[in-house]
Amino acid sequence: MRTTGKSLMAAASLSTLVLLGGLSACTKAEQNEAGNATESAAAEAGAAANNAGSAIADVVTHDTPQQFADKAAVANLFEIETSKLAVKTSKNKDVLAFANKMITDHTKAGTAFKAAVGKATGVTPPAEKLDAAHQAKLDDLKGKTGEDFDKAYIDAQQDAHDEAVSLFDSYANNGEDAALKAFAAETLPTLKAHEEHIDKM
Secondary structure: OHHHHHHHHHHHHHHHHHHHHHHHHHHHHHHHHHHHHHHHHHHHHHHHHHHHHHHHHHHOOOOOHHHHHHHHHHHHHHHHHHHHHHHHHOOOHHHHHHHHHHHHHHHHHHHHHHHHHHHOOOOOOOOOOOOHHHHHHHHHHHOOOHHHHHHHHHHHHHHHHHHHHHHHHHHHHHOOOHHHHHHHHHHHHHHHHHHHHHHOO
C-alpha cells in the first residue's frame, strides 16, 4: 500500500510537471505571438508613415512655366525700379554703387529673360508691371529719405534676393520648359552674388 501511495504521488507530481510544462509552453507561444503581433503592427505603422511621407512629397508642386515667368518678371522689375529710386534718393556711396549694379545686371537679365520667354512653349510674355505687393513696397520706399531710406532699401533688396534665389534655384532644378530652365540656371549665380553682397551691407 505504501508503494502504491508513493506511486500515486509520483504520478501526480509528474502530471503536475507536465501540466506546468504545457502551461509554460503555451505562455511562451502566446508571448511569441504577441511579440510577432507587435512587430507586425510596428512594421505596418512604419509603412503607413512612409506612405504618408510619399503622399506629402507628391503634393509638393513646382511653378509652371507661366507662373515662373510671371514671378521672374515682377522680381526683375522690382529690382530695377527700387534701384532707380535709390540712385535718385540715397547719398550713401555703398548704396549707390549697389543700386547702379542692380540696374545694370537686372536690365541685362531682363533682356535674356525676354529671349527665353520667346523660345518657351505656351508662355505669354508677362506685362511689365509690378504686382500689388511689390508696388506697395516701392510706394513705401518713395516716402522715405536719408538713412531711413537706405535701411529700407537694403531690407527690401535682401528680401527680394532671398525670394529670387529660391525661385530661380527651384526652377533651374525642377522647371518644365527647357528655355526658361536654362535662363534660370544661367541667372542664378548672379542673383546669389547679389544676395551675398547685400547681406554684407
